Amino acid sequence: MYRKILIATDGSDSSIESSRHGVKLAKSLGSDILVLYVINDMAISRVIAAMIRKGFAEEDLRKALKASAEKIVSEVCKMGEASGVQVEPLIKEGDPASRILDTARIEGVDLILMGSHGEGGITSKLIGSVAQKVLNWSSTPVMIVR
Amino acid sequence: MYDRILVATDGSAKSRVAVQHGVDLAKAVGAKVLGVYVVNEVVVASAVRQLGADKKDIEAKLQASGEKAVTEIKKMADEAGVAVETMVKSGAPANAIVDLARTEGVDLIVMGSHGESGVTKLLIGSVVQKVLYWATCPVLVVR
Numbered sequence: 447m448y449r450k451i452l453i454a455t456d457g458s459d460s461s462i463e464s465s466r467h468g469v470k471l472a473k474s475l476g477s478d479i480l481v482l483y484v485i486n487d488m489a490i491s492r493v494i495a496a497m498i499r500k501g502f503a504e505e506d507l508r509k510a511l512k513a514s515a516e517k518i519v520s521e522v523c524k525m526g527e528a529s530g531v532q533v534e535p536l537i538k539e540g541d542p543a544s545r546i547l548d549t550a551r552i553e554g555v556d557l558i559l560m561g562s563h564g565e566g567g568i569t570s571k572l573i574g575s576v577a578q579k580v581l582n583w584s585s586t587p588v589m590i591v592r
Numbered sequence: 593m594y595d596r597i598l599v600a601t602d603g604s605a606k607s608r609v610a611v612q613h614g615v616d617l618a619k620a621v622g623a624k625v626l627g628v629y630v631v632n633e634v635v636v637a638s639a640v641r642q643l644g645a646d647k648k649d650i651e652a653k654l655q656a657s658g659e660k661a662v663t664e665i666k667k668m669a670d671e672a673g674v675a676v677e678t679m680v681k682s683g684a685p686a687n688a689i690v691d692l693a694r695t696e697g698v699d700l701i702v703m704g705s706h707g708e709s710g711v712t713k714l715l716i717g718s719v720v721q722k723v724l725y726w727a728t729c730p731v732l733v734v735r
Binding site for chain 2: 447467470471473474475557562572573581582583584585586587588589590591592
């Protein structure tokens, strides 16, 4: 059915749940998984600037971001290992929705799976802005897991 | 993985693509399909009010196209060897789909990104948008 499923995660509780759903689906369909975390550099640029002013080294901050991203995707890799599903981790930088859409296209995935809200999710919003943009622009089927 | 997949249609060519996708997925995971068409009460009301249509008449027409649309789902499912049940409901489409998903305890809703009244300029149709807002189960949107 699907050869490759792209799971977009941001490490939030709800995206951990949706990733779990994606791994189960991949297992039952025999699909491979690409798990993508996007470092949202726009959103954090101000925080980074403030921390640099406080004396933190930019390089260290970048390293910390990378490390946290790696931890998040490795969680999904572990879920895959536990279920016998092949998971390839990917970390990119930029606007999350754009990177998710680019990756889906470049990698030729058959399904994008993501949570309805991410970390920045004001839950009073009915659907998160990243999910909304992906839904608006994706030519690949999109599964939103709540 | 999924026991029951709700596949929503409005009979349009676009939603047929989503129906086929839903049936294929149901086959692949061994799920049953619940095929649903909703007679749009809003359309009925505005046809009566603005065009002076006969309420019974317009309802019967929409009911008939609903029957036709769900029969198509049944046919696709039969061809794929997937167990299927169909329903024609009446109401506001998004509300009816979300309610039905809850009361029937389905595990997934599959629908097209645009339906019949789809102004293709809109990035995503209004019915699917509302379903995404209110559904408590996963929703698969097929373009």
